[in-house]
Amino acid sequence: MSDRLAVNKTYKQFIGGAFERSESGRSYPVVGAGDQLLAHAVQGSRKDVRDAVAAARSAQDSWAGRTAYNRGQILYRVAEVMESRRDEFCAEVLRAGDGCTEADASEETAAAIDRWVWYAGWADKFATVLGGANPVAGPYFNLSVPEPTGVVGIVAPDEPPLLPLVSRLAPVIVSGNTAVVLASERCPLAAVTLAETLALSDVPSGVVNILTGRRDELVPPLASHVAVDSLDLTGCDAELAAEAARQAAATITRVVSASAAERQWAVEAAQSPYLIDAFCETKTVWHPKGR
Amino acid sequence: MTDLLAVETPAGSADAVAGVRITPVDAVGLEQRAAALCTRSIKTSSKAAALDLAIRVMDLTTLEGADTPERVEALCTRARHPDAADWSVPSVAAVCVYPELVPVAAEALASSPVAVASVAGGFPAGLAPLEARLAEVAWAVAAGADEVDIVLNRSAFLSGRYQKAYDEIVAAKQACGPAHLKVILETGELGSYDQIRRASMLAMVAGADFIKTSTGKIGTSATPAVALCMAEAIRDMAQQTGQAVGLKLAGGIRTAKQAWHYLVIVGETLGSGWLTPERFRLGASSLLNDVLMQQAKLLDGRYQRREDFSVD
Known part of the structure; x- marks a missing residue:
């Protein structure tokens, strides 16, 4: 059996629940530790951004319409499915980065899985913490509730390949947003493997869409897209982030970026209910109070 | 019409309607060519022109039980000026409604270039008594319809009673008077491209001003291959008799991309002489918004x- 041909995985984009090559047909080489070629990833185009946003848009109403409890179950399911493929994620993380040891890879994978569990728990609790009954000077009930903002574009940082992506994605979708994610440009393969677990975790089609390719090319159409309601520019350098923020402003798109503390991916500061809040709008309702 | 009887020969043989040859269709070749035409890339100024044309040939349609006079009035307002913010966007070709709502549409579209089209003749099955169907056609025209969309009697056609199907179209054409007659073949129910071609020929010889793919009321609607098949039938008809019949595609056309694929198919098969509202229509309800979205994308x-x- 030693002369068996290698069966290599094609790393494709995840759009509307399907794994697809780019509309443009392009790909780019991904190199790992020691400049070794790992695979060719899809080099997405602005048309792929358009398709992904359309998929996210059409999935958003029904995802937000699910009960918070159900969204929590589904996020927990993502953790379960990742756990069962833990070795694969470890290997993916290990070969992606220079100087990454087996212990590092194992730690990052475990932290990523635990992060899903942590946010799954918040699904039916954050509204209570972030919203509430407000005391007002009049005979009214005054209630504030956080509601998902809509479609969120997430630009993942280059490294590490897995944990930052999960840390930024989970708080976005837990409240009922849908996401279009630009994976790490240098190490996109773990993100594609994550997409495979999402596809098996009862996450409805279109709720998470993962694109791979050049940030310079993909961020501008994402930022200027009228149907994108919020942007997480954590993975952009200062110049690209400024340009994206300028484009986003034209359609009143909220722009968010991880703070220095939040970028300590492995520690607890990287996870917070206020990160869920960053991608919610507060709706306040006045209701006449009876006697 | 004696030649029509020649149609009533076993399927598959080359047959004829009133001296017009009906040739068999190469299904594989047809689908391959239709698919190839749909891969054509249309960009920048060509795209802008295609979007503009798609609006000019559109039959803006609402055929729902829940249609109210107010809804039809709103539709007519959109038909005159599809983009309320930009009146340089052209009007659509026609508004297509049920007969009961024709007076509403006729009033709303008076003194505008937009025509009023009405479905009639027992739409969508076409199996009401013939007298009732003809009366419906005449009623719609009297109420102000410029164009009438009737359905082919598939019950007669599929059972081989071509003469009956033919006679009914002739009678509808008479009932139509000055209005244009479009005959809906409901291609999704015909079963094969050969049958679609035969039905196309039958309707054209019987006097249809337009032949139309679908009612939009069944699952299978216009497809590129069906459009190509019917366009080729129209081309053969024009070559053999000199009679130029129009083509209307309807059902399931929702995106601007689909629309310009069909423009390519018609342009390549019938020539640019057919790319006008007089000879080509796209029947749709949700297409207009997608076209306007694409125009806005081109602009900003x-x-x-x-x-x-x-x-x-």
Whole structure:
């Protein structure tokens, strides 16, 4: 059996629940530790951004319409499915980065899985913490509730390949947003493997869409897209982030970026209910109070 | 019409309607050519022209039980000026409604270039008594319809009673008077490209001004191959008799991309002489918004949001 041909995985984009090559047909080489070629990833185009946003848009109403409890179950399911493929994620993380040891890879994978569990728990609790009954000077009930903002574009940082992506994605979708994610440009393969677990975790089609390719090319159409309601520019350098923020402003798109503390991916500061809040709008309702 | 009887020969043989040859269709070749025409890339100024043309040949349609006079009035307002903010966007070709709502549409579209089209003749099955169907056609025309869309009697056609199907179209054409007659073949129910071609020929010889793919009321609607098949039938008809019949595609056309694929198919098969509202129509309800979205994208470079365009 030693002369068996290698069966290599094609790393494709995840759009509307399907794994697809780019509309443009392009790909780019991904190199790992020691400049070794790992695979060719899809080099997405602005048309792929358009398709992904359309998929996210059409999935958003029904995802937000699910009960918070159900969204929590589904996020927990993502953790379960990742756990069962833990070795694969470890290997993916290990070969992606220079100087990454087996212990590092194992730690990052475990932290990523635990992060899903942590946010799954918040699904039916954050509204209570972030919203509430407000005391007002009049005979009214005054209630504030956080509601998902809509479609969120997430630009993942280059490294590490897995944990930052999960840390930024989970708080976005837990409240009922849908996401279009630009994976790490240098190490996109773990993100594609994550997409495979999402596809098996009862996450409805279109709720998470993962694109791979050049940030310079993909961020501008994402930022200027009228149907994108919020942007997480954590993975952009200062110049690209400024340009994206300028484009986003034209359609009143909220722009968010991880703070220095939040970028300590492995520690607890990287996870917070206020990160869920960053991608919610507060709706306040006045209701006449009876006697 | 004696030659029509020649049609009533076993399927598969080359047969004829009133001296017009009906040749068998190469299904594989047809689908391959249709698919090839749909891969053509249309960009920048060509795209802008295609979007503009798609609006000019559109039959803006609402055929629902829940149609109210107010809804039809709103549709007519959109038909005259599809983009309320930009009156340089052309009017659509026609508004297509049920007969009961024809007076409403006729009043709303008076003194505008937009025509009023009405479905009639027992739409969508076409199996009401013939007298009732003809009366419906005449009623719609009297009420102000410029164009009438009737359905082919598939019950007669599929059972081989071609003469009956033919006679009914002739009678409808008479009932139509000055109005244009479009005959809906409901291609999704005909079973094969050969049958679609035969039905196309039958309707054209019987006097249809337009032949139309579908009612939009069944699952299978217009497809590129069906459009190509019917366009080729129209081309053969024009070559053999000199009679230029129009083509209307309807059902399931929702995106601007689909629309310009059909423009390519018609342009390549019938020539640019057919790319006018007089000879080509796209029947659709939700297509207009997608076309307007694409126009907005061309103008300001941003991908647009569906919610910013009208609900109906």
